[in-house]
Amino acid sequence: MSHTRKASASKAPSTTRSETPSERPVSPSKITAAITAGVKLAKKNPAFRRAMAPQTPQVSRPTTPSSPLRHDSPAALLFTPEKVTTVTSHDVDISADLDDAPMLDSEDKVLVSVRVRPNKAGDGDDIAWKVNEKDDSVQLRSEFARAGGAGTTEYHFDNIVIGSDNKSVYNVTAKAHVRAAMEGFNSVIFAYGQTASGKTFTLTGDEEQPGIIPRAMKDVFSYIRKHPKREFLLRASYLEIYNETIHDLLSPVPTPVQLKGTTLVPLREEVFTSPQGVKEILDRGDGNRRTASTDWNERSSRSHSIFRLVVESRELASDASTPNPGVPPPTPGGSRLYDGGKPVQMSVLNLIDLAGSEKATSDKERTREGRYINTSLLTLGHVIQILGENAAKEKSDHVPYRSSKLTHMLQPCLSGDARISVICTINASPSAITETQSTLGFASRIKKVHLNAEKKELIDTEALIERYKAEIRALKNQLEEREREAPSRHRRLSLRDQKDDSKAMTDISKRIKQLRGLILTSNTVDDGSSGPRPVSPSKVDFDLAPHQLREELFQAKRKLELQNMQILSLETALEQRPLISTDAPESDKDRLIAELQQEVRDLSVEVRGHERSSGDGAERADVQNEREWTERLRSMEASLAEKDAYATECAKALETEKQARARLEEANKAMHAFIRDIDLYITGKSMESRIAKPRVSGAGALGALDTNKTGDLRHSLIEQDSDKKGSALLKRIRGQPSLLEHMPEELEMLMNQDDDFEVVPQMKASVTGAKVSRENKENMIG
Numbered sequence: 001m002s003h004t005r006k007a008s009a010s011k012a013p014s015t016t017r018s019e020t021p022s023e024r025p026v027s028p029s030k031i032t033a034a035i036t037a038g039v040k041l042a043k044k045n046p047a048f049r050r051a052m053a054p055q056t057p058q059v060s061r062p063t064t065p066s067s068p069l070r071h072d073s074p075a076a077l078l079f080t081p082e083k084v085t086t087v088t089s090h091d092v093d094i095s096a097d098l099d100d101a102p103m104l105d106s107e108d109k110v111l112v113s114v115r116v117r118p119n120k121a122g123d124g125d126d127i128a129w130k131v132n133e134k135d136d137s138v139q140l141r142s143e144f145a146r147a148g149g150a151g152t153t154e155y156h157f158d159n160i161v162i163g164s165d166n167k168s169v170y171n172v173t174a175k176a177h178v179r180a181a182m183e184g185f186n187s188v189i190f191a192y193g194q195t196a197s198g199k200t201f202t203l204t205g206d207e208e209q210p211g212i213i214p215r216a217m218k219d220v221f222s223y224i225r226k227h228p229k230r231e232f233l234l235r236a237s238y239l240e241i242y243n244e245t246i247h248d249l250l251s252p253v254p255t256p257v258q259l260k261g262t263t264l265v266p267l268r269e270e271v272f273t274s275p276q277g278v279k280e281i282l283d284r285g286d287g288n289r290r291t292a293s294t295d296w297n298e299r300s301s302r303s304h305s306i307f308r309l310v311v312e313s314r315e316l317a318s319d320a321s322t323p324n325p326g327v328p329p330p331t332p333g334g335s336r337l338y339d340g341g342k343p344v345q346m347s348v349l350n351l352i353d354l355a356g357s358e359k360a361t362s363d364k365e366r367t368r369e370g371r372y373i374n375t376s377l378l379t380l381g382h383v384i385q386i387l388g389e390n391a392a393k394e395k396s397d398h399v400p401y402r403s404s405k406l407t408h409m410l411q412p413c414l415s416g417d418a419r420i421s422v423i424c425t426i427n428a429s430p431s432a433i434t435e436t437q438s439t440l441g442f443a444s445r446i447k448k449v450h451l452n453a454e455k456k457e458l459i460d461t462e463a464l465i466e467r468y469k470a471e472i473r474a475l476k477n478q479l480e481e482r483e484r485e486a487p488s489r490h491r492r493l494s495l496r497d498q499k500d501d502s503k504a505m506t507d508i509s510k511r512i513k514q515l516r517g518l519i520l521t522s523n524t525v526d527d528g529s530s531g532p533r534p535v536s537p538s539k540v541d542f543d544l545a546p547h548q549l550r551e552e553l554f555q556a557k558r559k560l561e562l563q564n565m566q567i568l569s570l571e572t573a574l575e576q577r578p579l580i581s582t583d584a585p586e587s588d589k590d591r592l593i594a595e596l597q598q599e600v601r602d603l604s605v606e607v608r609g610h611e612r613s614s615g616d617g618a619e620r621a622d623v624q625n626e627r628e629w630t631e632r633l634r635s636m637e638a639s640l641a642e643k644d645a646y647a648t649e650c651a652k653a654l655e656t657e658k659q660a661r662a663r664l665e666e667a668n669k670a671m672h673a674f675i676r677d678i679d680l681y682i683t684g685k686s687m688e689s690r691i692a693k694p695r696v697s698g699a700g701a702l703g704a705l706d707t708n709k710t711g712d713l714r715h716s717l718i719e720q721d722s723d724k725k726g727s728a729l730l731k732r733i734r735g736q737p738s739l740l741e742h743m744p745e746e747l748e749m750l751m752n753q754d755d756d757f758e759v760v761p762q763m764k765a766s767v768t769g770a771k772v773s774r775e776n777k778e779n780m781i782g
């Protein structure tokens with residue numbers, strides 16, 4: 001197989017293009033309008049005139065005799081990382097201001113431009129077509145009318161551009177569409193034409209003449225710089241359709257991409273944040289394109305290539321960190337906007353370099369490719385024809401979009417939902433009259449297609465900018481919480497764990513910073529206009545002057561940042577991608593499960609090996625940790641035992657007190673019963689109790705009784721005591737030792753005080769007996 005992966009034009013210019021700039025055969029004598037195309041358009045379009053007007057020194061940084069070479073030119077940044085010395089002055093002004101690009105109406109038709117390629121060396125000087133710059137027409141010269149057969153000989157288009165100046169081509173064919181994409185409209189710019197007519201030269205260009213894609217990317221960044229009220233997120237994908245199979249040019253592993261509806265899966269999209277970043281993406285993709293040497297073009301594109309830029313943008317909220325209080329929180333199925341509730345505009349800019357139609361060739365492989373190329377181009381032509389007829393006759397005939405991958409993929413754009421600019425490249429040489437007629441016919445047909453593109457505003461979290469914002473918010477909350485709790489948490493953690501904890505917090509901060517870096521604003525964007533950035537040599541030359549070394553350092557840091565961004569973007573893409581699609585065949589799922597199981601096994605082996613090989617250091621740390629914890633455990637156990645003992649004592653004391661209380665209660669009751677009995681006894685004679693009245697004089701209780709109205713009680717008691725030893729009272733008292741036993745101490749004291757209380761000797765004896773028995777009891781309890 002002889003096709004190769006196309007190396008980036010910027011990297012190997014001498015091998016990627018058959019002609020060097022000096023060899024490029026412009027024929028000024030024959031193509032009279034060649035250099036004046038830009039001037040002619042400036043006359044027609046005031047906006048374009050402004051864009052083309054000589055620029056102020058601040059903007060254009062003109063080359064001066066004292067500084068013949070500007071390393072900081074945008075062209076140098078985008079295209080000459082290794083050979084800044086080849087940058088020439090006209091590349092300094094890679095583009096003018098996007099805001100000067102003409103606005104497109106919502107009902108715009110396809111913008112059709114024809115670019116006439118200067119004759120190549122072998123083509124001779126003759127050209128078969130007359131270019132009329134006044135009315136943008138091309139006409140087959142009368143002397144070649146016979147060669148043109150019955151085909152149309154005169155055509156009119158929106159623009160005719162001639163020559164090798166890619167800047168003027170960009171300005172008239174692409175600038176307005178790039179602006180439209182930045183403002184939220186889907187836009188498509190594609191180059192169509194026979195092989196070797198200059199499609200790749202127009203889209204990609206070379207070091208001297210950067211094409212539409214690099215100029216568009218440069219303008220995208222200056223647009224962001226000039227719109228401070230919006231924030232942007234840019235992501236790119238790069239595809240090719242080769243032999244009716246879609247390939248992802250950014251994927252490290254060649255994987256066919258499927259079209260599900262009009263969605264491409266799997267598709268690698270990379271977020272980029274600088275012109276340098278997108279240049280790296282383009283270089284990588286270009287390096288993977290299939291090109292081959294054909295009879296007509298030393299480096300012919302054997303595939304259609306599609307560079308897709310997705311632009312997400314949103315008006316900046318006054319305080320982007322706080323959700324708008326007026327906006328409802330995310331609800332399933334409802335609007336899920338954050339950040340001030342501003343909708344996200346999302347648009348896609350497709351920049352397409354079609355493979356060239358070609359005649360049959362002797363090479364078998366090239367013939368096969370050519371068949372595929374021609375078939376898909378024919379389908380494109382057919383689709384365009386039906387669309388044109390439908391628009392002209394207000395019909396709605398079926399459009400066979402799905403007849404080729406190219407038309408299927410472009411369906412949303414071709415059906416009107418995009419602003420389209422087509423650049424038809426033609427070879428003006430008499431040897432290519434038929435092919436040129438065919439290209440011009442295609443250009444005429446596509447002119448008739450109606451467009452009605454509208455801005456896409458998303459009010460959902462579909463947009464990546466929303467997802468990044470949501471992640472930033474979540475991480476910020478997480479970080480704040482961790483920071484708040486850090487002091488108390490750190491007290492509980494070992495030194496090692498504290499370190500890990502701090503590292504985790506630093507990681508979160510880093511990720512927040514990185515995610516923020518992916519969202520561009522006029523303040524943060526690097527549009528490549530901030531001073532000289534020399535290219536890093538592969539080895540650091542320490543003989544360089546300090547300022548040069550500083551510049552090297554700056555450049556290296558930028559590169560590192562860029563790579564970090566890419567890693568982050570890829571990680572995010574990876575996280576969002578399912579390992580396998582849900583509708584994949586069972587066998588694929590089984591295979592994936594087996595692979596994952598194997599991976600788990602491998603990782604376990606690796607972890608075990610790592611544990612073993614991590615050696616003494618880790619072990620020592622473990623032992624020390626264990627000792628520390630054992631000591632802590634011991635001291636805690638000791639303090640626990642102490643507390644247990646104290647608790648047991650408390651429980652015992654409580655029990656004793658309970659018992660004492662119970663006894664007191666009983667004594668209380670007994671005392672009341674006792675007093676009642678005595679009262680009853682006394683009130684047997686008198687209704688009034690006098691037992692509670694203590695004797696005031698030294699005469700004791702009996703004295704107190706004497707003073708009572710029933711003063712004969714004493715007598716009676718003495719009598720009863722002496723005469724009737726078995727009197728009723730004493731009998732009762734003797735019969736109730738328990739009462740005496742529990743006689744309250746107050747009463748006991750009263751009795752002890754009153755030796756004259758003659759009633760009491762026996763009672764005393766009983767009480768003493770009772771006391772003894774109580775003590776005995778207590779001793780027994782004790």
Ligand SMILES: Nc1ncnc2c1ncn2[C@@H]1O[C@H](COP(=O)(O)OP(=O)(O)OP(=O)(O)O)[C@@H](O)[C@H]1O
Pocket residue numbers: 017018019024116117118163164165193194195196197198199200201202297299300301302354355356357425
């Ligand atoms: N306008 C132009 N001015 C100067 N050189 C040009 C111009 N257009 C094309 N060329 C040169 O012609 C050669 C073929 O151009 P290019 O590769 O762009 O053609 P192509 O249409 O992309 O071909 P293919 O379809 O085979 O890929 C290149 O060497 C290119 O530099």
